[in-house]
Amino acid sequence: MRIIAFYSPKGGVGKTAAAVNIAYLASQSQCKTLLWDLDPQGAASFYLAGAEIVKGKKLSKLLDGKSPVAKFIHDDVYPNLDFIPAHSSFRNFDIKLDQDAGNNVLRQMLAPLSEETSLVVLDCPPTLSRLTEQVLALADAVYVPLVPTWLSLNSWTQLRDFAKGKKFGAKKLKPFFSMADRRKRLHRELIASPEDYLEQPLDIIIPYASAVERMGEEGQPLEVLAPNSVAAAGFRKMWAGIQRDLWKR
Ligand SMILES: Nc1ncnc2c1ncn2[C@@H]1O[C@H](COP(=O)(O)OP(=O)(O)OP(=O)(O)O)[C@@H](O)[C@H]1O
Ligand SMILES: [Mg+2]
Numbered sequence: 243m244r245i246i247a248f249y250s251p252k253g254g255v256g257k258t259a260a261a262v263n264i265a266y267l268a269s270q271s272q273c274k275t276l277l278w279d280l281d282p283q284g285a286a287s288f289y290l291a292g293a294e295i296v297k298g299k300k301l302s303k304l305l306d307g308k309s310p311v312a313k314f315i316h317d318d319v320y321p322n323l324d325f326i327p328a329h330s331s332f333r334n335f336d337i338k339l340d341q342d343a344g345n346n347v348l349r350q351m352l353a354p355l356s357e358e359t360s361l362v363v364l365d366c367p368p369t370l371s372r373l374t375e376q377v378l379a380l381a382d383a384v385y386v387p388l389v390p391t392w393l394s395l396n397s398w399t400q401l402r403d404f405a406k407g408k409k410f411g412a413k414k415l416k417p418f419f420s421m422a423d424r425r426k427r428l429h430r431e432l433i434a435s436p437e438d439y440l441e442q443p444l445d446i447i448i449p450y451a452s453a454v455e456r457m458g459e460e461g462q463p464l465e466v467l468a469p470n471s472v473a474a475a476g477f478r479k480m481w482a483g484i485q486r487d488l489w490k491r
Contacts, residue, residue: 243352243355243356243359243360243361243362244360244361244362244382244488244489245352245361245362245364245380245381245382246264246361246362246363246364246381246382246383246384246385246484246488247363247364247365247366247377247378247381247383247384247385248260248261248264248363248364248365248366248384248385248386248387249364249366249374249377249378249384249385249386250368250386250387250388250397250401251368251369251370251397251400251401252368252389252394252397253368254368255368255387255388255389255394255420255421256387256389256420256421256448256454257365257366257368257387258279258281258285258286258289258365259289259448259454259457259464260385260387260420260448260477260480261277261286261363261364261365262277262286262289262290262365262457262463263463263464263465263474263477264363264385264477264480264481264484265277265323265361265363266290266320266323266463266465266466267463267465267477267478267481268322268323268360268361268363268481268484269320269321269322269323270322270465271481271485272322273322273360273361274322274324274358274359274360274361275322275323275324275359275360275361275362275363276315276323276324276325276326276355276359276361276362276363277290277323277324277325277326277363277365278325278326278362278363278364278365279325279326279327279328279365280328280332280335280364280365280366280367280373280377281328281332281365281366281367281368282328282329282330282331282332282333282367283328283367284327284328284329285365285458286325286327286328286365287325287327287328288458288461289457289458289461289462289463290319290325290461290463291319291325291461299313299314299329300329300331301329301331301332301334301335301338302331302334302338304351305335305338305347310354311326311351311352311354311355312354312355314326324359335371335372335373336371336372336373339372339373339376340372346376346379346380347376348373348376348377348380349376349380352380361488364377364381370401370404375408378405378408378410378414379408379410381414382414382487382488383414383416383484383487383488384414384415384416385416385418385444385480385484386398386401386415386416386417386418387417387418387419387420387421387448388417388418388419388420388440389419389420389421389422390419390422390426390428390429390432390433391428391429391432392428395432395439395440398417398440401415402415402441412441413442416442416444416487417436417440417442417443417444418443418444418446418447418448418480419432419433419436419443419446419447419448420448421448421449421450422447422448422449422450423449423450424449433447444480444483445479445483446476446479446480446483447476448473448476448477448480449472449473449476451471451472451473453467453468453471453473453474454473456468464477465477465478
């Protein structure tokens with residue numbers, strides 16, 4: 243079982259869109275996938291199955307060890323794609339994790355799934371908290387969407403330094419440009435030579451595209467909604483790269 247996360251301390255940069263699209267593409271390539279929406283706002287539910295998605299369960303039952311994580315999973319939202327929806331109680335994750343300091347609680351929760359799950363995709367909230375620290379420590383790779391602006395690059399440097407300081411392995415952080423709008427001069431300049439600004443950027447640019455915005459309205463991944471769009475091609479390229487990263491395929 244491999245674990246990847248989509249994370250950035252900045253909000254609204256395309257983490258959830260990428261997490262959902264990559265989880266869907268993984269499931270389509272016969273990879274048994276679990277997408278876990280760790281953000282109490284629960285946006286992944288909207289992208290995946292519309293607003294009527296089955297509700298998440300209270301976190302307390304999971305954290306006091308009375309219910310295994312399997313009980314929180316909605317099986318086969320799509321074939322090969324299981325899903326743990328967020329619940330507003332996920333806001334309390336940090337308090338619970340503090341009480342259990344020293345253990346990677348997330349790792350312990352996921353361990354029993356390792357036989358039947360090939361890939362876990364964690365969609366993180368835009369905060370730097372104990373939860374996201376555990377994610378950074380645990381994940382095999384963390385994909386970091388960056389809108390091509392100076393502020394975004396600045397927050398990337400901070401995240402990279404934080405990961406280095408904590409010895410999480412800064413190499414597992416994989417930055418890529420997201421919501422890139424070629425009509426904007428700064429966007430064009432920054433995406434022209436990402437290696438000038440980023441260490442080992444992915445060769446992936448997800449464009450600003452109305453098709454991605456429509457995911458929330460239609461409740462479908464891009465591969466279903468607009469497979470011929472440039473953004474869908476970007477996510478397919480990204481999934482190919484993730485497979486190479488994780489399984490050296
Ligand atoms: N490539 C894109 N092109 C156009 N709109 C996009 C793109 N990616 C995301 N969006 C839109 O931007 C908004 C934020 O996207 P998303 O929810 O994926 O970001 P996020 O980083 O997960 O946000 P949060 O930090 O709130 O969790 C959504 O309305 C989404 O539809
Ligand atoms: Mg999100």
